[in-house]
Amino acid sequence: EVQLVESGGGLVQPGGSLRLTCAASGFTFSRYSMSWVRQAPGKGLEWISYISTSSGSIYYADSVKGRFTISRDNAKNSLYLQMNSLRDDDSAVYYCARLVLLWFGLDSWGQGTLVSVSS
């Protein structure tokens, strides 16, 4: 069974940093591209980042470019999101998701981890 489990969320002050981790199991992690998607409380979904299987291609939404860094460790079956210079509007549930083939869709999602940015 495919499982994605996010961790690392919490309360942080504006300007602070957090590192999210997504632990993958039940599939060959190194064969799949991955993304992070977030959802602010009561709001819709927002795609924020993509990483290819070997980390050769990495993309970000404009809203996080220059502040967030996506990475992966295929040996540890783990995906990461380093979030710096956090702002109030970064408060959201952050999901990691697996891509079907290239950009065909996001077929498996974690349960999400809540990030709250507040002073």
Next chain:
Amino acid sequence: QSALTQPASVSGSPGQSITISCTGTSSDVGSFNLVSWYQQHPGTAPKLMIYEVSKRPSGVSNRFSGSKSGNTASLTISGLQAEDEGDYYCCSYASSKYVFGTGTTVTVL
């Protein structure tokens, strides 16, 4: 990149069919057959219902179907059931990024 436009809400009676539209631009929906649809129930993660415009993942009911014409994609739910209530989001590839729709709340009357 602006969000794709969806109606805020759609409702229907059990057994009826409903259609949710998703309007983008020639830079996203209109240029790629890479539209997907997600169902989300309160407090849970989204679930993939349709990918590549009209393909259903294994385990998704054939009551769900997708299509696209020009810059607008559509999700049709036929034989509406109480369990279909929830939020639905479309999503399109748009040159090295994804763009999600604004979301539609489906209510079964």
